[in-house]
């Protein structure tokens with residue numbers, strides 16, 4: 001077993017019962033300005049940003065602006081950027097939606113969603129993360145069966161970065177208790193049975209209290225992830 005693997009194992013044991021704020025503080029102290037948080041302003045991301053605003057307020061915040069987000073998502077982004085004074089970078093794909101349609105045909109997401117996600121999400125994120133050693137995600141083990149083994153810290157082979165999921169052990173209820181206790185804004189689509197919110201062409205409302213918190217994404221397809229998190233799970 002390599003030293004790095006041993007170190008990650010030790011850290012995961014140490015972090016398993018740690019409060020996320022302490023994990024975030026450790027990440028900021030360890031990686032400094034080489035640390036970035038990647039968020040799509042889902043509930044866990046909101047809690048992450050609020051805690052980071054207290055322990056490491058200058059941390060770079062990367063968000064993928066695919067050009068296909070809901071108006072409610074853009075409104076939330078603006079509100080949190082102002083309220084938490086975020087060091088926010090809106091990462092955009094190299095192709096606009098119109099250019100993508102000209103090159104690959106209209107509504108690529110309906111025909112080749114993996115290719116669409118590669119163009120609009122994974123490639124831009126890969127480029128944006130190039131200048132950082134470590135990134136923070138909002139993955140939680142209770143979100144879906146595919147995420148049930150999410151480690152708190154891992155080495156992400158795809159991006160060759162340290163990947164941190166400080167809220168891996170938290171439940172959806174814990175996240176919402178924190179949001180309400182701190183009177184944080186959230187995406188109003190959650191009140192309309194959208195548990196997970198991505199691009200509008202690939203996101204639907206679900207039956208109330210659906211067990212799979214990723215239900216509603218790429219409905220009718222086997223696809224459950226955009227590709228950003230697949231490699232490390």
Ligand code: SF4
Nearest residue numbers: 109116117120199202
């Ligand atoms: S979620 Fe849908 S619209 Fe957004 S990048 Fe992926 S396939 Fe394209």
